[in-house]
Amino acid sequence: MFENAAELRAEYADLGLRMADPGVLTAGSRSRSVGRRYARLGQIVKALDDHDRLFADRQAAAELAQEDPSFAAEVDDLDKQLGFARAKVTALLAPSDPNDDNDAIIEIKSGEGGEESALFAADLLGMYQHYVESRGWKMHVLDSEVTDLGGVKTVTFSVHAGNAEPGQAPYGVLKFEGGVHRVQRVPVTESQGRIHTSAAGVLVMPDVEADEVDIDEGDLRIDVFRSSGKGGQGVNTTDSAVRITHVPTGTVVTCQDERSQLQNKEQAMRILRARLVAAAAEQAAAEASAARKSQVRTVDRSQRVRTYNFPENRITDHRIGFKAHNLDQVLDGELGPVIAALQEADLAERLAMGNDQ
Incomplete structure (x- = not known):
């Protein structure tokens, strides 16, 4: 057989x-x-x-x-x-993503909705932190920019699992989180009690080693500057922040959370590698069959993937029609059921692809 x-x-x-x-x-x-x-x-x-x-x-x-x-x-x-x-x-x-057994690097960025969007991005960060802890994984913030009200303009963090079972590594589990996450609720800044809609973008990338990606040093433009925003002693007093531009693709990565310029450069290169691998995978998918193209949407910020409706305590994943009225528990890290549903739908698609080949 x-x-x-x-x-x-x-x-x-x-x-x-x-x-x-x-x-x-x-x-x-x-x-x-x-x-x-x-x-x-x-x-x-x-x-x-x-x-x-x-x-x-x-x-x-x-x-x-x-x-x-x-x-x-x-x-x-x-x-x-x-x-x-x-x-x-x-x-x-079934055909599988070769990066499924990698650790992950995740970016969350606030979008439409101003301060409310930044607060929602902070909620998403907390949700993933709780989920990571429930799996026994480790999370490390690589770079972040926060607001005065405790919101998150942008945050990049890594998720490390150690010796995870094949198919159970962070990237393979969390990759379907990529896309636009929409929230519907009454913002803390709303005085009239009206429900607002805002969104935050999530990008999930495989964490790859330096010798797994060929990057020509001549293709990089590296700038250093003084860190801005909140930071510990010494963070904002030296030119330790690093901005790396990958000239051929126009990809720009900035890191300023670490104390030294060298540390920030290492973290920026780590994020750059992840972005280039993710971009290459997306391009390869876009050039493949129509069935394979549909998977690109799961990691594309331009596509709305999920809605968090606070008045109804409801979470809806629009890609698979998943609905549950336990939003409070999901934000506390109980992502298991929605992730399992996404994995099941992905497996069905991969099996169909395998039968077509």
Whole structure:
């Protein structure tokens, strides 16, 4: 049934030998990429082994049932287990994003709505922080700009999972958060009690290592300046802020939250790498089939993906028609159900793509 099972088993065995090679283990991103592929193939091979074992058990039970009808119930039970095993293997073999096993870098920017939008962006930041903590992941703010009322004009942060299971790393889980998030509520700045609508943009990018992205130093323009806004002692007194412009693409990254110029440059380069990888993936998707193009919208700020309606305590994800009246809990980090629904819809689309190929 699974035509390429033998090839996958052979690749898994070969990668196991490569993982034992000291040269691979000390090769930086090469070691990480080999390790990720090995872990993902390990999942697939285990699922194939489980499927084959159940299939053999089912065949044996069927033969026994021909002689003794009491084994018919066991055959039925094994048929159910085999169905689940087949579905698991099929899902693991569906076309997937090679960056799904990466950590993530997320940007949130306030949009239409002024101060209310900035306050909503701060709410989104808190929502993701609670969710990250509930998963046992780590979050680190790379750059931010806040307002006097505690809102967020812009914030960029990383999400790190350590040794996450394949398919459960931050980028693979959180990538569907990208897009325009709209809020409907009575702002704290509203004196007449009227409901306002504002929005904030979210961009989710894979966190990649320096040796995984080829960036020509000659393509960079680097400017340093004095940090502005709130900061600790020493942050606003030296030219520690860094602005990096990637001239070929016009991508501009600014970092000023760290104390030293070197630290800010390192963080800016980290964000730049993530943006360039995300842009390349989006361009490749746009050039592919119509089915694949539809996925681009999930990471495009120009597309409204979700509405947070406070008067009705309702959250709506417009891409899949998901609705729930537990907005307060979602903002406290209970994103699991909506993320699971998005992943299920994505899997169905990837399976359909695989069948078309």
